[in-house]
Amino acid sequence: MSRRADALFELCDAVLCAEGPVRSLAELSLVGEHRRGHGGLYAGLAHGRLDADRLRRAVLAGPLPRAADGRLVLAVDITCWLRPEAHTTPERILCHTYGRGKDSHMMIPGWPYSVVVALETGRSSWTTPLDIHRLAPGDDAAIVTATQLRRVVTGLITAGHWRPGDPDILIVADAGYDGPRLAFVLRDLPVAVLVRMRSDRVLRRPAPPHTPTTPGRPRRHGGEFVFGDPASWGEPDITAHHDTRLYGPARVRAWNRLHPRLTHRTAWLTHTGTLPIIEGTLIRLEVNRLPSGAIPKPVWLWHSQTDHDPALVNLLWQAFLRRFDIEHTFRMLKQTLGWTNPKIRTPDQADRWTWLVLAAYTQPRLARPLAADLRHPWEKPAEPHHMTPARVRRGFRHLRRQTPCPARAPKPSRPGPGRPPGHRNRRPAHRHDVHTVTATTKKRPQSATPRPRRTG
Incomplete structure (x- = not known):
């Protein structure tokens, strides 16, 4: 993370240490591991930088x-x-x-x-x-x-x-x-x-x-x-x-x-030679x-x-x-870690949040032998290597206390004035069409004796 690294790191910790499934980004700003406000959270996704390579x-x-x-x-x-x-x-x-x-x-x-x-x-x-x-x-x-x-x-x-x-x-x-x-x-x-x-x-x-005596080219x-x-x-x-x-x-x-x-059609349309x-x-x-x-x-x-x-x-x-x-x-990425829950506007922010969630999923996977089995009364005991991802995440907040935090402490600041009350937004967001392939209007005549479908 080369830009807004502190905000992105604490956002990743909040995803892993939140109580229950992640529902929205605003709720993650209330988690104790996230020491910054919701403004820093959204600014990290909007202007941060994460090296995916x-x-x-x-x-x-x-x-x-x-x-x-x-x-x-x-x-x-x-x-x-x-x-x-x-x-x-x-x-x-x-x-x-x-x-x-x-x-x-x-x-x-x-x-x-x-x-x-x-x-x-x-x-x-x-x-x-x-x-x-x-x-x-x-x-x-x-x-x-x-x-x-x-x-x-x-x-x-x-x-x-x-x-x-x-x-x-x-x-x-x-x-x-x-x-x-x-x-x-x-x-x-x-x-x-x-x-x-x-x-x-x-x-x-x-x-x-x-055979040499067979006429025509070889099959x-x-x-x-x-x-x-x-x-x-x-x-x-x-x-x-x-x-x-x-x-x-x-x-x-x-x-x-x-x-x-x-x-020579579909994927092989541009293939040259035999x-x-x-x-x-x-x-x-x-x-x-x-x-x-x-x-x-x-x-x-x-x-x-x-x-x-x-x-x-x-x-x-x-x-x-x-x-x-x-x-x-x-199911773990979407329903528990909340990958698809945020209402992010731009694709760049979506890619940044996607890689952040992927990094968050990797940490419990590496911490499987260290996580404690914090189970509900109706759940059966499980060995460390047989616990589910959701159960390992449940005990990740205890492991997080034993590891150093590279994020710096937040600096005190005050929010900006924003748009004055009573003034309408005069710069509405641009609307985009959905990309799709339009079907041709010309239909092939149906045969009276259709053959069963076969694809080679």
């Missing part, structure tokens, strides 16, 4: 969790800071959200943020946030994600978390990401991509060997592997059965060397039940590497299930 390097240099085989597992996802009624706030984008009803989708204006975290092994609600980036209007989410992952992986290698000979870093993503495209862009890094695919996809098998793609047609699957290369605690019996099947058939063949391993996971009681659906996973053994396939689908731990981090 140094903070990112500091987080990457710290201890990171690893999977059972010692590799790093990174998860990437996009979460939104919704601002539906902030008409004077610039750079808002329509964000996809889920409604309360079944299959209810809504588009609400807000700021989308791409977050990269390191996942832990086993059942845990902790993750290690490594980087966060706001998507500006006109940004391509795939390009932003690839640039963000490249920055994080390069920082991990520089910090010594990965050395030649170590297992590749595993990147886990949901169905909203183009896994083959991500693997192709990051092919020069020691990473492997594991992404969930939609159930209407179609992949291709390797092309059969070309680039083999037979189809249709997710919705079991007759096209064939015998799997790997079949395994496991008993899980939450999901019951799990059946896993894997097929080796499957690739999508790429065309389109690549990106082979990988397809995994189908079937479970008996879900914790919510809903009917489980099969999960299709695509891994960017080939020729797996059953032990690695077992590690991959378990790592994908750990990806949902990032939802606990989002």
